[in-house]
Each structure stands twice: as structure tokens, then as C-alpha cells.
Amino acid sequence: MRYRVLIIGGGTAGITTAAALRRKGVEDIAIVEPSETHYYQPAWTLVGAGVVPRESTARPQAQVMPKGVAWIRDRAKSFDPVAGAVETEAKGRIEYDFLVVAPGLQLDWGRVEGLVDALETPQVSSIYDYRRASETWEMLRGVESGHVLFTCPPMPIKCAGAPQKIAYMMADHLSRGGRRARCELSYATALPVIFGVKEYAEKLVAIAARHGIDVRYQHNLVSVDGATREATFAVTRDGETHTESIPYEALHVVPPQSAPDFVQQSPLACPDGTGKGWMEVDQHTLQHPRYDRVFGLGDVTTTPNAKTGAAVRHQVPVLVENLLARMRDRALPGSYGGYGACPLVTGRGKMLLAEFDYTGKPTPTLPIDTMRERYSMWLLKRYALPWAYWNLMMRGIV
Numbered sequence: 042m043r044y045r046v047l048i049i050g051g052g053t054a055g056i057t058t059a060a061a062l063r064r065k066g067v068e069d070i071a072i073v074e075p076s077e078t079h080y081y082q083p084a085w086t087l088v089g090a091g092v093v094p095r096e097s098t099a100r101p102q103a104q105v106m107p108k109g110v111a112w113i114r115d116r117a118k119s120f121d122p123v124a125g126a127v128e129t130e131a132k133g134r135i136e137y138d139f140l141v142v143a144p145g146l147q148l149d150w151g152r153v154e155g156l157v158d159a160l161e162t163p164q165v166s167s168i169y170d171y172r173r174a175s176e177t178w179e180m181l182r183g184v185e186s187g188h189v190l191f192t193c194p195p196m197p198i199k200c201a202g203a204p205q206k207i208a209y210m211m212a213d214h215l216s217r218g219g220r221r222a223r224c225e226l227s228y229a230t231a232l233p234v235i236f237g238v239k240e241y242a243e244k245l246v247a248i249a250a251r252h253g254i255d256v257r258y259q260h261n262l263v264s265v266d267g268a269t270r271e272a273t274f275a276v277t278r279d280g281e282t283h284t285e286s287i288p289y290e291a292l293h294v295v296p297p298q299s300a301p302d303f304v305q306q307s308p309l310a311c312p313d314g315t316g317k318g319w320m321e322v323d324q325h326t327l328q329h330p331r332y333d334r335v336f337g338l339g340d341v342t343t344t345p346n347a348k349t350g351a352a353v354r355h356q357v358p359v360l361v362e363n364l365l366a367r368m369r370d371r372a373l374p375g376s377y378g379g380y381g382a383c384p385l386v387t388g389r390g391k392m393l394l395a396e397f398d399y400t401g402k403p404t405p406t407l408p409i410d411t412m413r414e415r416y417s418m419w420l421l422k423r424y425a426l427p428w429a430y431w432n433l434m435m436r437g438i439v
């Protein structure tokens with residue numbers, strides 16, 4: 042098998058790229074994607090908060106596969122970028138003229154001792170998984186009293202705001218139900234700050250305080266005991282690290298995350314530094330620095346932007362422009378500036394939109410002050426963004 046453009050992964054980045062390439066008239070494209078279902082993951086926060094049913098976030102993969110693109114229902118397992126080929130699990134070797142790598146990231150549940158078992162208890166859940174997102178709502182709505190604990194792992198993760206959004210939604214839910222006073226809420230984050238961009242961090246600290254959420258910094262979850270309902274953290278204070286166990290009535294966990302193993306073990310991976318193991322690309326052109334027929338985008342890459350669908354929306358036009366230029370042996374004109382966005386729901390009917398780029402400065406794109414919590418922004422998250430995802434992004438309109 043050989044294709045002009047081979048795309049690994051038919052998630053947000055893979056489908057949008059394929060559709061955008063088709064719009065430019067590129068033919069002979071194939072996507073390697075094992076999953077029969079395509080997910081709109083940004084809505085899992087709302088599933089976990091009981092706002093939308095999980096089924097509304099899933100569609101058959103066949104429905105989003107762009108017309109004229111071959112869908113190879115298989116899993117990539119290794120890369121041979123010198124020869125220009127990918128090895129897949131079932132169909133074997135597939136050759137390409139150009140390769141786009143977009144398999145997202147992997148969730149490392151097993152890196153937290155006891156977590157896999159604890160997730161089978163009704164008191165532990167996570168919105169980072171389709172099935173568990175609705176279980177999260179069952180867990181949270183069942184809490185009558187006690188300590189509700191939310192965790193955030195070390196960066197990078199996809200949608201760095203999601204671990205705290207679900208905590209705000211829970212605080213709001215408890216207040217509306219008159220149970221807030223009987224519950225203690227904590228947000229334990231591995232980071233020394235609540236959010237990476239100072240301007241938004243200041244707002245979020247105030248929002249957490251308004252909800253009465255105890256924010257515990259530099260708390261990295263290392264183990265969970267589902268039987269005794271205890272979460273143990275490596276806590277760093279004044280340069281010293283010790284372990285601390287915290288009992289919980291309900292525990293929401295966001296797992297550590299990394300590039301998929303097959304990417305980490307490949308020649309495409311970044312060999313050292315902060316991006317070690319992630320797929321190496323130039324942060325502006327999205328081209329691999331050693332293999333010039335290879336491009337990458339989405340959660341899998343080393344680019345130091347916020348790993349979000351919003352970032353993908355800005356990466357796709359750059360990648361498409363550069364790939365087309367590379368096909369014609371021209372200099373790459375497109376440059377990605379690191380745009381990422383995080384719609385931070387802070388309660389039912391309230392949201393502020395964090396938008397920023399590589400410089401770490403807010404880069405608002407709407408003509409209103411989106412750094413304030415607004416009902417209009419909530420409507421954007423609840424209705425407009427999902428609509429735009431299914432009807433525009435999936436059709437390559439970005």
C-alpha cells in the first residue's frame with residue numbers, strides 16, 4: 042500500500058487535516074485510525090457535571106471520515122521515516138510520500154499506584170475517559186457530605202483547565218442542592234500555580250476561593266487506596282518532598298499523560314530536553330527537524346502550546362500550507378504562533394475564555410472581555426463550540 046499523504050490518527054487533528062487537504066484538492070490521502078467512534082472530548086467536562094449526556098459527544102468514525110479519504114482501520118505501531126513507511130498491527134507496511142502524525146497522547150493510569158483498581162470503586166472517577174465521564178456525574182451527585190478531592194498531574198496534559206473546571210462545577214452543584222456546608226472540597230495540583238498564564242491564574246485563585254475550594258499546590262498524586270479511600274501525594278514544600286495521605290469521600294483523578302509508546306520508541310521522538318519522548322516538530326512550521334516529509338500536530342507533538350482542540354484549529358491551516366509548499370519543493374511559508382484556548386467553566390451558566398500563545402500573554406480573539414465570567418461564554422461552550430466542531434472543523438473549515 043502506498044499513499045500520497047498518510048495520516049496517523051483520525052481524531053480532532055487527523056480528520057480536520059484530511060478534510061482541509063481535500064478542500065485544497067489533494068488526492069490519495071489515507072487515515073490510519075483503529076477506533077469505530079469519534080469523540081468530542083471537550084464536552085466530557087459537561088458530561089461529568091451532568092449537563093449533557095455522554096452519547097452527545099460521540100459519533101461513528103465513518104460519519105466524520107472526509108469523502109475521498111481512505112480509512113485504514115488499523116493501529117500504527119512503528120515508523121521508518123528514512124524509507125518513508127509506517128508499520129501497522131494488522132495490515133503491515135504502508136508507504137507514503139508525506140506523513141502527518143496525529144495520534145494524540147496516552148493516559149498513563151498505571152503510573153499512579155493502585156489507581157486502576159481504585160477506578161473500579163464508585164468513589165473514584167475521571168472525565169478523561171468517555172465511559173467514566175458519566176460515572177463521574179453519578180459519583181458527584183451521590184455525595185451527601187465529606188471530603189471531595191480533585192487532582193491535577195504534572196504538565197503537559199490535554200486541556201490543562203479541565204481538572205479544575207470539574208471542581209467548580211461540583212462546588213456549584215453542591216451549593217444549589219444545599220449540601221455545600223456538609224462537604225469539604227480540595228483541588229490538589231502537582232503545579233506550583235493554579236494556571237500557567239498569570240492573568241488567568243489571578244482570576245482563578247479568586248474563583249476557587251469564592252467556591253470555598255482549598256487549593257493545595259505541589260501535590261503530585263502517587264497512589265490511591267480504593268479500600269481505605271486514601272489518596273497519597275508527593276508534596277513538595279520549601280524544596281523538600283514528603284508523602285501525605287488525604288482521605289476522600291469522592292475522588293476525581295486526572296491521570297499523568299505522555300506521547301503514545303509507539304511514538305516515544307520511534308525515530309520521530311524528541312531525544313532529550315523538556316520535549317523528550319514527544320513527537321519532535323519545529324514549533325512554527327510543524328515539520329519534523331530531521332525528516333522533511335514528516336509533519337505533526339495535535340497533542341502528540343513537542344510544541345509548548347496548550348494541548349487543546351483550539352490549538353489544532355490554528356495548527357491545521359499552517360500545516361496544510363506548509364505541506365503543500367513541501368510537495369512543490371518550496372520554502373515553508375506558514376508559521377504557528379502557539380495559540381491555544383481553554384474555555385474555563387466556573388459554574389453552571391458561567392465561563393471565562395482563556396486564550397494565549399507561545400509568549401504566554403492573553404491573545405483574545407472575541408470583541409468582548411472574555412477574561413470575565415459570562416453567560417454568553419457558557420452558551421459558546423455548551424452550544425456553539427460543539428456545533429462548530431461537528432459542522433466546520435470536521436469538514437476542514439477552520
Ligand SMILES: Cc1cc2nc3c(=O)[nH]c(=O)nc-3n(C[C@H](O)[C@H](O)[C@H](O)COP(=O)(O)OP(=O)(O)OC[C@H]3O[C@@H](n4cnc5c(N)ncnc54)[C@H](O)[C@@H]3O)c2cc1C
Pocket residue numbers: 049050051052053054055073074075076081082083084085086115116117118143144145146168169170199200203301303338339340341348349350351352353382383384
Ligand atoms: C476532559 C477533556 C476536556 C477537554 N476540554 C477541551 C476544551 O474545552 N477545549 C479544547 O480546545 N480542547 C479540550 N480538550 C482537548 C482536546 O480534546 C484535544 O486537545 C484534541 O482532541 C487533540 O486532538 P488530537 O487529534 O491530537 O488527539 P485526539 O483527538 O485524542 O485523537 C487521536 C486519535 O488517534 C488515534 N490513535 C491513537 N493511537 C493510534 C495508533 N497507534 N494508530 C492510529 N491511530 C491512533 C486515536 O484513536 C484517536 O482517534 C479536552 C480534552 C479532555 C480529555
